[in-house]
Amino acid sequence: MAYEHIELDISAGVARLTLNRPGNLNSFNGQMHEELREALGRVDRDEAARCLLLTGAGRGFCAGQDLSDPGVQPGDQAPDLGESIERNYNPLIRGIKALQQPVVCAVNGVAAGAGANLALACDIVLAARSASFIQAFCRIGLVPDSGGTWHLPRLVGHARATALAMLGEKVSAEQAERWGMIWKCVDDDALASEATRLARHLASQPTRGLALIKQALQASWNNPLEAQLDLERDLQRIAGRTHDYREGVAAFVEKREPRFRGD
Ligand code: T3D
Numbered sequence: 312m313a314y315e316h317i318e319l320d321i322s323a324g325v326a327r328l329t330l331n332r333p334g335n336l337n338s339f340n341g342q343m344h345e346e347l348r349e350a351l352g353r354v355d356r357d358e359a360a361r362c363l364l365l366t367g368a369g370r371g372f373c374a375g376q377d378l379s380d381p382g383v384q385p386g387d388q389a390p391d392l393g394e395s396i397e398r399n400y401n402p403l404i405r406g407i408k409a410l411q412q413p414v415v416c417a418v419n420g421v422a423a424g425a426g427a428n429l430a431l432a433c434d435i436v437l438a439a440r441s442a443s444f445i446q447a448f449c450r451i452g453l454v455p456d457s458g459g460t461w462h463l464p465r466l467v468g469h470a471r472a473t474a475l476a477m478l479g480e481k482v483s484a485e486q487a488e489r490w491g492m493i494w495k496c497v498d499d500d501a502l503a504s505e506a507t508r509l510a511r512h513l514a515s516q517p518t519r520g521l522a523l524i525k526q527a528l529q530a531s532w533n534n535p536l537e538a539q540l541d542l543e544r545d546l547q548r549i550a551g552r553t554h555d556y557r558e559g560v561a562a563f564v565e566k567r568e569p570r571f572r573g574d
Contacts, residue, residue: 316343318368319350324514325507326360326412333369338377339425344399351406361514361573363410364506365433366417375424375447396456400425404458407432408529411522413513417506418484418493423447428457431466434525435509436493438484439502444492450479465532466492517555518573 318329328350330337354360367373376383383390407414407429416433423445430436430444446463448455455463455476463472467490475482484496497505513521523546531539550556555571562569
């Protein structure tokens with residue numbers, strides 16, 4: 312598939328996916344969603360891609376749903392936004408969460424609505440100092456979607472999540488870092504290099520092991536300790552059978568750098 316609203320480049324182990332509708336602050340339309348689904352499937356299947364790096368083109372990361380899209384505009388007949396969520400947004404978030412590779416998000420500018428919640432669904436989030444996060448939904452009478460009502464309270468606590476969702480106030484990248492909403496805020500001109508460095512590092516690590524870590528941490532939100540201990544046992548059993556575990560231990564004993572293959 313040729314892409315018009317995104318760019319995908321896979322090199323040096325890193326799949327770099329760029330949201331690319333800068334004139335509309337990379338807001339989502341139907342075609343962009345279609346391209347994203349195809350691209351995520353491609354990354355998932357590509358063994359050469361050992362980390363996904365998601366970012367936006369231009370001055371914004373993503374302003375959420377394209378509000379000028381006729382398909383979602385309230386006309387004489389109210390649109391079925393539930394259908395739009397089911398077809399586009401839920402598969403996108405599920406796709407990110409289920410991806411076998413770690414997902415780094417480089418938030419290069421404003422992240423609003425579903426754009427903010429797409430970022431929060433990624434594994435490690437870096438943001439430029441000038442970037443911001445806005446739960447813009449309440450400003451137009453909507454409910455945070457794309458996993459926002461799930462991730463936000465878990466990341467920043469119920470009180471902050473409620474106020475952010477009901478007030479739609481802008482959160483600076485620095486505040487987001489202080490609140491633990493994201494991993495790190497970096498200077499604007501360092502974002503691209505820092506995100507690439509991080510993605511390349513992850514791409515050289517034990518990919519299978521990282522996928523198991525992702526699985527365990529995601530499950531922990533819903534598991535009691537007993538169930539989580541059982542899960543850790545099961546996942547460690549799988550990790551212990553990988554090539555990269557054998558290589559990691561050998562490298563340690565031989566006092567050399569490990570050469571991880573990802574399996
Ligand atoms: O509908 C469904 O399927 C349900 C799912 C919904 C998911 C959602 O994401 S709902 C939330 C939708 N998003 C928003 O409500 C955010 C709307 N945008 C804004 O509030 C502001 O643009 C920002 C705070 C993000 C940025 O403000 P600012 O001042 O930096 O930029 P701007 O001037 O407002 O925007 C720049 C351009 O991008 C402008 O176009 P122009 O005038 O230069 O031709 C603006 O219209 C366009 N733009 C920004 N956001 C959107 C957009 N165009 C379409 N849709 C947008 N969401």
